[in-house]
Amino acid sequence: MALKKEIYKELEDILGEEYICNDPAIMPSYHGTELGAVVLPENTAQVQAILKTCNRYGVKFSAVATGWTGSFDKDIIYIDMRRMNRIIEINEKNMYAVVEPYVITAELQAECFKKGLHFNVKGAGSNCSAMLRGHGHLDQSTGGDDRNHLAIEWVTPEGEIIRSGALGSTDEWFCGDGPGPSIRSILTSAVPPGVTPGVFTKAAIKLYHWPGPPAYDIQGLSPKYTLPEMPKNMMARYYSFPSVEKMWNAEIKLGENEICMELMGFNVSMVAANITTCNEDDERVFKQLDAEKKGPGFFVIIAGNSDADFAFKKKALEQIVKESDGESMKSLEDPETEGILIAQCTRISASIRETFRAGGAFSSIPIMGQRDLTIKWAIGAGEAKLPLIKAGHIVDDGGAFFGWGVEQGHVGKTEIFCKFDPANEKAAAAVDKWSKEQGRRAFDENYFALMMGEVSDDIKANMSHYDKWWIALTRAFDPNDIAPQGGPLV
Amino acid sequence: MGLEQYQGDVNMCCRCSACKFIPLQQVKSYDYSYVCPSIAKYQFHSYSGGGRADIIADGLKNGFKYTDRFLDIVYNCQLCGACGVSCNYAMDMELQEPINELRLKCVSEGKTNEELEKVISHLKKNQSMVPVKGKRGDWAKGLNLKNAFKDNVDVLFHVGCLSSYDKDMQSIAKAAAKILKKAKINFGIAGDNETCCGGRAYQMGYEQDFLRQAKKNMSMIKKAGIKTVVTACADGYHAFKVLYEKYGIRGDIEVMHITEYISMLINEGKLKPKKNIDMVVTYHDPCRLGRLGEPWIHYEGKKIPGDRFVFDPPKEYRRGTKGVYEPPRDILKNLPGIKFNEMERIKEYAWCCGAGGGVIDSNPDFAQWTATERIFEATASGAEAIVTACPWCVKTLSDAMEESGCALKVYDIVELVAESL
Numbered sequence: 001m002a003l004k005k006e007i008y009k010e011l012e013d014i015l016g017e018e019y020i021c022n023d024p025a026i027m028p029s030y031h032g033t034e035l036g037a038v039v040l041p042e043n044t045a046q047v048q049a050i051l052k053t054c055n056r057y058g059v060k061f062s063a064v065a066t067g068w069t070g071s072f073d074k075d076i077i078y079i080d081m082r083r084m085n086r087i088i089e090i091n092e093k094n095m096y097a098v099v100e101p102y103v104i105t106a107e108l109q110a111e112c113f114k115k116g117l118h119f120n121v122k123g124a125g126s127n128c129s130a131m132l133r134g135h136g137h138l139d140q141s142t143g144g145d146d147r148n149h150l151a152i153e154w155v156t157p158e159g160e161i162i163r164s165g166a167l168g169s170t171d172e173w174f175c176g177d178g179p180g181p182s183i184r185s186i187l188t189s190a191v192p193p194g195v196t197p198g199v200f201t202k203a204a205i206k207l208y209h210w211p212g213p214p215a216y217d218i219q220g221l222s223p224k225y226t227l228p229e230m231p232k233n234m235m236a237r238y239y240s241f242p243s244v245e246k247m248w249n250a251e252i253k254l255g256e257n258e259i260c261m262e263l264m265g266f267n268v269s270m271v272a273a274n275i276t277t278c279n280e281d282d283e284r285v286f287k288q289l290d291a292e293k294k295g296p297g298f299f300v301i302i303a304g305n306s307d308a309d310f311a312f313k314k315k316a317l318e319q320i321v322k323e324s325d326g327e328s329m330k331s332l333e334d335p336e337t338e339g340i341l342i343a344q345c346t347r348i349s350a351s352i353r354e355t356f357r358a359g360g361a362f363s364s365i366p367i368m369g370q371r372d373l374t375i376k377w378a379i380g381a382g383e384a385k386l387p388l389i390k391a392g393h394i395v396d397d398g399g400a401f402f403g404w405g406v407e408q409g410h411v412g413k414t415e416i417f418c419k420f421d422p423a424n425e426k427a428a429a430a431v432d433k434w435s436k437e438q439g440r441r442a443f444d445e446n447y448f449a450l451m452m453g454e455v456s457d458d459i460k461a462n463m464s465h466y467d468k469w470w471i472a473l474t475r476a477f478d479p480n481d482i483a484p485q486g487g488p489l490v
Numbered sequence: 491m492g493l494e495q496y497q498g499d500v501n502m503c504c505r506c507s508a509c510k511f512i513p514l515q516q517v518k519s520y521d522y523s524y525v526c527p528s529i530a531k532y533q534f535h536s537y538s539g540g541g542r543a544d545i546i547a548d549g550l551k552n553g554f555k556y557t558d559r560f561l562d563i564v565y566n567c568q569l570c571g572a573c574g575v576s577c578n579y580a581m582d583m584e585l586q587e588p589i590n591e592l593r594l595k596c597v598s599e600g601k602t603n604e605e606l607e608k609v610i611s612h613l614k615k616n617q618s619m620v621p622v623k624g625k626r627g628d629w630a631k632g633l634n635l636k637n638a639f640k641d642n643v644d645v646l647f648h649v650g651c652l653s654s655y656d657k658d659m660q661s662i663a664k665a666a667a668k669i670l671k672k673a674k675i676n677f678g679i680a681g682d683n684e685t686c687c688g689g690r691a692y693q694m695g696y697e698q699d700f701l702r703q704a705k706k707n708m709s710m711i712k713k714a715g716i717k718t719v720v721t722a723c724a725d726g727y728h729a730f731k732v733l734y735e736k737y738g739i740r741g742d743i744e745v746m747h748i749t750e751y752i753s754m755l756i757n758e759g760k761l762k763p764k765k766n767i768d769m770v771v772t773y774h775d776p777c778r779l780g781r782l783g784e785p786w787i788h789y790e791g792k793k794i795p796g797d798r799f800v801f802d803p804p805k806e807y808r809r810g811t812k813g814v815y816e817p818p819r820d821i822l823k824n825l826p827g828i829k830f831n832e833m834e835r836i837k838e839y840a841w842c843c844g845a846g847g848g849v850i851d852s853n854p855d856f857a858q859w860t861a862t863e864r865i866f867e868a869t870a871s872g873a874e875a876i877v878t879a880c881p882w883c884v885k886t887l888s889d890a891m892e893e894s895g896c897a898l899k900v901y902d903i904v905e906l907v908a909e910s911l
Contacts, residue, residue, distance in 0.1 A: 019533070025560035026534055028548030029541035031505075040533050066507045067535065082533050087520055104507075106517035126514045127506050215518055221811045222513045222838050223579045278807070279582050279800045349514035352580035356504040358798050395797045420797055423501060427797065 003036035003075065007057050011077070014049045015039055019083070031067075036075045042083045044153060044161065044201040050079060051199065052159035054482050062484045063199040065101040065129040072484075079199065088202060090115060094174045095207040096150050097130075101200060105130045108205075109347060110215070118210035118346075120148045123415075125351030131203045135368070135413040137345050139406040140255065140263040142208050144413065145368070150176045150204035152187055157197045157478035173204035186473065197474050197483030211261070211303040216343045223277040227339030233304035235314060236342045237333070238271060239326040240297035244379060247296045248372055250324035254300070255408035257320070259313050262301040262345060265414075267400030268293050268329075273354040274344055275337055282358065283396075290398055294327050298404065301342060355419065358395045363431045364417035365438060369448050371405055374414035377447040378403070381416045381438040388418065388434060393427035395419040493546065493595050496588035500547040502799055508580060509539030509573035512839040522834040522867055525572040527842055527860040536563050539573025542589050549592075556601045564596050565603045566853055568846035568860070569693055570777040575810040575838045582799055582807060586782075593847070597695035605852045606694045613699060617685045619651045627681030629653070629660040633667055638678030639714045645670070645677035646716045648707075648730070650723035651686050652881040658888075659881045665908035666722040666748050672911050673760045677720070680710065687721075689729030689778070694848035701737065704729070708739050722748040722904055724776035724880035727814075728783055735786040747779055749879050752907055753817035756824050763910035766827035771901075772873035773818055773830065774864060774887065775840035776880035781810030810838035818879050818903055825910050831871040841867065843883040850886060861890035868898055875899040877906060 003022055012020050019040040030038055036059060041047045047063075054061045054077055062072050063079035072078060085102035092115050097108055106126035112118050120142040122134040135144040142148065151167035151174070164187060166172045168180020176184060187196055213231050220226045241247040254260050266274075272286035302317055304310020321328070332338065344350045355362045365381065367374050378401035388394045395418075403414035418434065420427040439450035449459050460467050474483070511517060512525045524530045529538040536545060545563065554560070567589065574586035596602070609619060616622045629649070638646040647670060653663040670677045688703030707730075711719065721727050727747040734740035746754075755761040775781075787808055791801045815837040822830045835841045844850065844860030865887060868876045876887055876898055888900045 021534060021559065023557050023559035024555055025545065025557045025563060026536040026541075029534075029536040029538075029544040032544070032548060038534060068504070068506050080533075080535065082535070103520070104511065104523070106511065106514045107520045107523045110517050110519050110523070125506070126517070127508050127511065216515075218515055221815070222516075222575055223809055224811070225513075225515050278804075279798050280804045283798070283800075343515060347515060350580060352504070352506050352508060356502075356506065357581050360502045360504065360799055392796045421799065423498075424797075 003059070004057070007053065007059060008037060010053050011037060011039055011050060014046055014053065015041060030078055031070055031072055033072045034074050035072065035078045038078045038080050040080050040083045044155060047079065047155050047199050047201055048159045048161060050077065051155055051157060055158055055480050058480055058482060060482045060484070065131065066104065066127065068124065068128060084201065087111060089173070090117070090207070091173070092117065096173055096204045097207055098173050098202055098204045099130050100202055101129050101131050103130045104128060105132070106347065106349065112207060113210055113212065114214045116210050116214075117207040119205050119207050120144060121348045123348065123351060126348050127352070130205060131200065135366070135406065137262050137264040137348055139404055139413060140408060141261045143407040146184060147407070148206045149187070150174060150206055152176065152200055152204070153202040154187060154196070155199045155201055157480070157483040176204075197478045209305075211305050212346065218343065225340060225343070226336050227343045230335065230339055231342065233307065233310035234301065234342055236299070236301045236338045236345070237317075238266070238268075238297055238299045238329045239321050240293040240295055240329060241324055241326045242295050244296050244375060246324040246326065247298065248375060250320055250326055251298060251371070251405055252410060253320045253323075254317065255405045255410070257316055258408050259302060259316050259320070260300045261303040263298055263404050264300075264345060265298040265403045267397060267402050268297070269397030269400055270354045270402060271299065271332065273357065274350045275340060276353075279358060282353075286397070289329065289331065292329055292331060297326070297329070299341070299345065301345060355417070358419045359421040361422040362417045362419045363435055364415055365435060365450065365452070366413065366415040367442075367448055367450070368413055369411065371403065371410055371412040371414065373447055374403065377442050377445070378414050378416050380441065384434055384438060385416075385418060388430050391430070393420060393424070393430045493588060493591040494550060496584050496591065497547070497550050498793055498799065499584040500543040500550070500588050502581065502583040503540050503543035503547070504581075505540050505544070506580075507538065507540060509577045509585065511576060512835055513576050513579040515579070516839055518834050521870070522841075525576055525835065525839055525841065527570070527844065527856070527863070528567045530863070531856060531859055532566060537566065539577060539585050539589065542567070542592070543585060546588050546592055556596070561596065561601055561603070564593060565606070566849065566856055568777070568842045568844060568849050569593065570842035570846050571782045571810065572777070572839060572842065575781050578807055578809040582805075584807070593695035594697045598697065602695070603848070603852045606848045609848065609851050610691060610694065610696050610699055613686060613691055613703075617703075618655060619686055619690045620655050622655055625682045626654045626684050627679065629663050630667065630679060630681060633664065635667055636678035638680055638716060639683060639710060641678050643676050643678035643716070645675055645718045645720050646711065646714070647677050647679050648687065648719050648721045648726055649679060649684060650721060650726045650881065652885065653723060654684065656881070656885070659885060662722055662881050662884065662902045662904055665902070665904040668908045669748075669752060669761065669904060669911065670720075673755045683710070687726045687729035689725040689733060690848065692729070692733055693846060700733065704734055704737065704739055708734065708741065711743060712741065716743065718744045718746065720746050720748055720751050722879070722902070723882070724779035724783070725882060728778035731783065732786045747783070747814055747817070747879065748904055749779070749818040749821060750814060752904070753820045756821065761911070763825050763907060765910045767825055767906060767910055768827040769875055770829045770831060770873050771822065771875045771877045772833050772868045772871045773822060774833070774843060774868070774876050774878040774883055775815065775837055776878060776883050777840070777842050777846055779879055780813040780815055780840055781838045783814045784808045784810060784812040813838060821903060821907060822877065825906055828906070831873050833867050833871045835867065843878070843886045844890070845882040845886040850882070857886055858890045858893060861886045862894045865890060865894040865896050865898060869896050873898065875901055877901045877903050879903045
């Protein structure tokens with residue numbers, strides 16, 4: 001059902017004719033969905049007016065930032081946040097940045113580096129919104145998830161503007177929990193389509209000290225960039241260990257001693273993807289690294305604030321790794337490789353190589369939890385990938401998983417994915433089956449409850465029927481049921 | 491040939507938006523992070539490289555729906571290739587080529603742009619992409635240059651339409667001729683017999699008109715036994731070097747841009763710039779000399795069935811790596827008194843001047859907007875002048891200068907070289 005003319009006209013009056021479109025020509029580029037219209041608001045007032053219009057007519061909407069992934073219902077109003085792309089403030093004194101949804105991470109990071117600051121970049125990559133909530137390579141030293149969101153400006157589905165935390169009672173963004181209203185439990189996502197109904201129009205992001213250079217002196221031409229000189233007091237290494245237990249032991253000790261700026265549990269398949277510039281090289285280098293590795297491993301970057309600090313961290317790192325019988329992979333100590341790994345893994349500029357380059361799609365199961373427990377689950381999930389690899393359905397990564405401790409702690413992120421060709425129906429079906437089985441196994445074997453996709457009734461029952469609470473909560477903000485339904489977070 | 495061959499490539503688009511920005515590792519600031527003028531100006535995702543890939547993928551599957559908006563998307567693109575470079579930093583897939591092919595398909599099916607139709611109609615009648623005033627060879631009157639098709643010469647200097655006919659751009663042709671004479675090169679021009687290279691017709695989507703021009707040129711060149719063609723126009727360079735090769739009509743002639751040729755002459759000691767030019771300059775990489783100037787790679791193979799998007803034999807992508815980037819920079823560094831500052835977006839991820847893809851004709855406002863963005867970037871570099879290596883870039887940047895409120899001078903690099911000799 002096409003959008004009624006009167007609704008289109010009302011939205012056009014809000015936005016200007018240039019910034020609303022329902023021509024079928026654009027729909028393939030909007031997730032192949034026959035949307036009611038795509039709108040491009042410029043500011044919070046326009047977002048508010050759009051939502052009020054949607055309420056008045058009972059039209060569903062969905063707001064999207066960079067829009068890497070997502071699926072959407074027909075006939076909705078798709079709010080493309082592209083024009084809301086301003087860095088509002090980088091507050092050096094209080095160490096936060098305020099951004100709109102379409103500021104990408106690469107942009108904010110470039111500006112922060114100049115001021116000796118950085119922030120938690122999500123694993124999805126620097127092509128994604130800087131507002132994105134989640135986890136990334138720097139979790140070890142910056143924390144992850146909602147730790148890094150301070151005050152947020154939120155337009156509720158009814159069009160009310162709510163300013164959380166300090167912003168609710170002052171003009172300051174320094175805190176998400178007060179002295180104004182803390183609604184952290186509701187503001188579970190800062191980039192729609194997430195789980196919170198409504199639209200996030202601005203968010204403050206916590207900043208951290210950046211010990212690296214104001215900009216990397218990248219040389220060469222795409223896709224082969226190099227960093228000819230190692231930044232002062234920075235080092236990258238990949239360590240492999242004889243067993244998962246030993247790897248985990250080293251990870252914990254490094255965390256407890258706060259040694260690493262980045263501890264990213266890359267598997268060697270991900271390393272190979274990062275340092276190669278095409279699929280053929282990726283496959284070759286993976287085989288080479290797979291043969292070289294001692295066992296499971298992780299990638300670290302250490303960064304010293306002084307020569308002495310760096311020397312201490314390096315010594316402690318090497319000692320801890322040695323105590324766990326770990327070894328640095330020599331081929332990755334090559335200065336050219338080390339340099340580009342430092343640049344890419346602090347800027348997170350090659351996630352696309354790790355995920356989509358090989359086959360065009362990937363399916364992932366990401367979990368937050370006690371690392372030793374989730375690792376045990378991931379070992380089984382990795383073994384379950386092997387038949388798919390053997391059948392040629394998914395890319396050979398040796399059945400690997402990856403992960404890291406968050407905030408130098410025992411709790412962390414563990415993730416496993418399958419890379420495949422989505423046009424291969426057998427592969428897609430096999431991956432879907434694997435994903436469902438491993439999610440189910442996680443619950444049946446008491447590892448964790450997977451909240452992605454369709455969640456079964458017995459899981460909901462075991463989780464205090466969280467879904468009913470969440471739906472009741474969102475309905476209070478969305479009485480006309482026009483906001484997208486996301487999966488609730490517990 | 492044809493759009494269908496790229497179905498697998500466009501299906502690979504993962505909508506990551508990398509195509510909108512310079513390669514992510516190169517983002518140095520908020521101000522100059524974008525690389526695609528079309529998405530930066532028109533905002534809807536459909537105007538990005540990825541959006542176009544999605545549209546092509548859908549069209550190949552379900553048929554193309556040529557609405558006004560569809561054609562607006564197709565023609566408001568400089569086909570500058572920047573999206574492809576940024577995509578190919580991470581992905582193995584063709585992006586620029588299917589976008590080119592969509593333009594060709596539209597024209598072949600009669601879905602044309604009114605303004606571009608006028609330009610092509612003029613080309614058919616006058617063998618020129620620009621208005622014709624006088625004769626094509628008038629710019630060379632009094633210079634005593636050889637006729638490449640009558641005299642025995644080593645090098646044909648192909649001037650191009652804009653430098654031949656536009657009074658404001660003829661200084662580029664004259665400067666290039668002066669340099670070649672100074673270096674005692676046995677070169678000639680085609681004068682009144684020169685004809686359009688066809689490159690811009692190709693950009694506009696007019697494949698047959700391009701081919702007609704290309705064949706005319708190659709017929710004359712072969713007949714005259716010319717082995718080397720030098721051009722001072724990036725579009726001309728791209729046509730002779732890349733497009734003629736793509737269509738299998740280049741033969742074995744050597745094609746050089748004047749910056750490659752001058753750089754070679756300086757290195758061989760045949761040219762010695764002496765006169766001091768006290769100026770801070772920056773350099774604008776023309777798209778069709780830089781990333782799109784990369785040689786054409788003929789490829790025939792097929793996808794290997796299985797989990798990866800790989801081919802047998804392995805496919806080499808044109809990622810912008812082998813464009814002409816260093817020769818103009820080497821020249822500038824050899825000009826006494828010149829202080830050279832780089833802009834943020836350079837070489838394979840340079841921002842387009844706005845003229846490409848026929849946009850200067852079909853949507854001059856968009857061309858000017860694009861050029862103005864570049865002028866602001868050049869100003870931020872601390873330069874007093876933008877130097878480039880293509881008359882179309884010189885024209886577009888010069889035309890936009892007043893509107894930008896900036897007061898930078900715009901030079902073609904040959905003008906500075908000629909001045910310094």
